[in-house]
Amino acid sequence: MRRITLTVLLILICSLLGASNVFALPVSTVILDAGHGGYDPGAVSYLGDEPLLEKDLTLSLAFRVGDVLKKEGSLEVLYTRTDDSFISLEQRLELANSVFPGSNSSALFVSLHFNSSPVEDPNGFEVLVKEGPRVVPFITSDSPQWRVSRFVSSRLKVTQQQLNLENLELARSVMDSFSRTFPDLRSRGVKEQDIYVLNGSLWPSILFEGGFISNTTEYRFLSDPQWLHKAGQAIAEGILDYIE
Numbered sequence: 378m379r380r381i382t383l384t385v386l387l388i389l390i391c392s393l394l395g396a397s398n399v400f401a402l403p404v405s406t407v408i409l410d411a412g413h414g415g416y417d418p419g420a421v422s423y424l425g426d427e428p429l430l431e432k433d434l435t436l437s438l439a440f441r442v443g444d445v446l447k448k449e450g451s452l453e454v455l456y457t458r459t460d461d462s463f464i465s466l467e468q469r470l471e472l473a474n475s476v477f478p479g480s481n482s483s484a485l486f487v488s489l490h491f492n493s494s495p496v497e498d499p500n501g502f503e504v505l506v507k508e509g510p511r512v513v514p515f516i517t518s519d520s521p522q523w524r525v526s527r528f529v530s531s532r533l534k535v536t537q538q539q540l541n542l543e544n545l546e547l548a549r550s551v552m553d554s555f556s557r558t559f560p561d562l563r564s565r566g567v568k569e570q571d572i573y574v575l576n577g578s579l580w581p582s583i584l585f586e587g588g589f590i591s592n593t594t595e596y597r598f599l600s601d602p603q604w605l606h607k608a609g610q611a612i613a614e615g616i617l618d619y620i621e
């Protein structure tokens with residue numbers, strides 16, 4: 378009797394340790410989400426002659442990140458929007474989760490935003506991930522077959538923990554790359570936050586906040602297309618560091 382209990386216990390431990398990590402599959406696809414758009418301008422700064430709109434900055438940044446990633450050759454880059462149109466948060470998430478990256482591949486979801494504050498002081502960039510205890514519904518009643526096949530055999534709790542770890546790793550890679558490129562900018566770190574598009578993402582996901590358009594110094598950077606170009610390069614390199 379004792380031997381049987383021990384055997385069962387051993388099998389349980391082995392299967393737990395060997396639980397496959399669906400996020401360890403090679404990344405084939407990166408979904409870039411330019412925040413806001415259309416009638417939703419996001420944050421607006423009036424520090425210059427013309428208003429500076431977050432929705433324009435996020436779109437330029439997304440294109441730049443995508444261009445650098447595409448140079449890798451093997452990566453597919455998808456955008457939640459490619460023009461100035463309004464896309465709801467639900468649509469963004471639905472789009473990201475409907476992507477089939479291939480049966481032996483995975484995807485990443487990267488949302489791009491900029492910060493704003495009613496006061497001048499706040500500055501710096503930060504990378505947000507979902508809150509650890511948030512449970513992603515990997516399989517829902519209307520999930521397509523590939524999604525069921527991918528997640529059905531995994532233990533929900535283990536998969537959630539694996540996703541949290543991947544989120545953090547992706548966040549740190551992007552944060553480190555950005556810090557290396559812009560050592561004078563303040564890093565506000567990686568933070569867990571309640572964010573709709575991250576809470577439900579099937580893929581490792583982050584939301585990058587690239588500085589405060591309400592801060593005079595950062596406004597100067599953000600309104601300079603050259604700076605934005607370099608920022609896109611830094612984010613893409615962080616994503617590639619994670620993938621490698």
Ligand SMILES: [Zn+2]
Pocket residue numbers: 412413419420431490491
């Ligand atoms: Zn935003």
